[in-house]
Amino acid sequence: MKYLLLALLPVVTQASEITTQRQEELIYLLHQDCGSCHGMTLKGGLGPALLPDILQNKPVEFLTATILFGRSGTPMPPWSFMLTESEAEWLAVYLKNPKHDEK
């Protein structure tokens, strides 16, 4: 099920470069470390909520750029020191559609 839904996503070329193990690491990072500001369940904290309905009008490119380069004037740091562009894009797609994580 996981792979079927992933295959339906538009950035399958980028996503497919990321191993299953790395995907799990990214999801862990998202909830545990991004979660220190955005909330472990991504309902927000010092940073805004990152739930799919809130992000539905935000393009993947915008979210990817925000992850990679941060947002000046806010505490959002650039993650390009720790994530590749394709990993940031994978996270952006995941944020908009996390359903494929459901078992």
Add this chain to the structure above:
Amino acid sequence: MLSLSLFAVEPRGTGDMGIVIERANGSILIIETTHNSQLYRVEGLGDLSHASAVFSRDERYAYVFGRDGGLSKIDILAGTLVKRVIQAGNSIGGAISQDGKIVAVSNYEPGGVKLFDSANLELLADVPAQYADNKQSKTVGLVDLPNQHFIYSLFEGNQIWLLDAHNPKQPVIRKFTDIGLQPYDAMVSNNGRFYIAGLFGEEGLALLDLWQLDKGVQQILPEYGKDDPKKPVYKMPHLEGWALTDDYALFPAVGHNEVLVADRHTWNLVKKIPVHGQPVFVIARPDGHQVWVNFAMPNNDTIQIIDTLNLTVIATKKPGKGVLHMEFTPRGEAVWLSVRDEDKIQIYGTEDGQLRAELPALKPSGIFFTARAHQSGL
């Protein structure tokens, strides 16, 4: 039969007890530090990421502040949840009044502070943090003060609010404005005199002398990093755990791999101590001779110990990935560390720095011992 089994339980005090937040599991462990053991696990507490706790003055009840706005009162002797209320959409922490009767909670969504009766968690007052037309601020750095006061800072509002809770249903607020950009957390000295808010939007800290309020807010350690570009901040530092020694106050630098040392009388910068990463917690052992520091990712597998006499790092340890919090036993012979990614608590002796024991815990974060009940400003 039930009464018989209750009779069989040996009465105990709670002075060597505490709780460990299991952030991902919505549970806490109730532990004791004499034999380093787990006594109970209490579940069903909601989203406990970034959760913190305070204790009733009899050290029997813990009040746990969850990220999801949940406020839970836990009987740590019985290991049971007494009451839980969802008091906001998103909260960040809380404090308990000097007389133990009022629990205050600091909220992100909607921003502001709420006061509750510590006995039954009934709402006493709701104080929105409105700082401009229709603008509500997230509130941070909420602590209790002597004389039934609380104090906190407004992240977006760039203000410090002093709350007089003598009449908890009608609290009186005194506001200090333009304190500096984006206060992210704050602390108060353990005598309740100095309130210091760390600033994210500019370098420096905002200091308020609570014994001389009319002096207003003074900025200290301005431009502490002006010769060195600020690095990206992957985890906001915490200021709770005021590291105060006879001569110095030690603070985490924001966006620099340094611990800042200020003269505690003039508040001038004395030294920047180079450390392994960006500090998150900078916490003094109760006697003030050592300060233990943990770090933001990607350096959160390491802790360092600073000797406060010569202000140098004397030891570096690698407890494991995700060291999130440290708590000293009341007299400081041991320190407990939560090692989130390895699902364990580590307990070190502080005299020799040696690992004494480990306890399993599910994604542990904050550790809070009951001795906090008798300290102001936590």
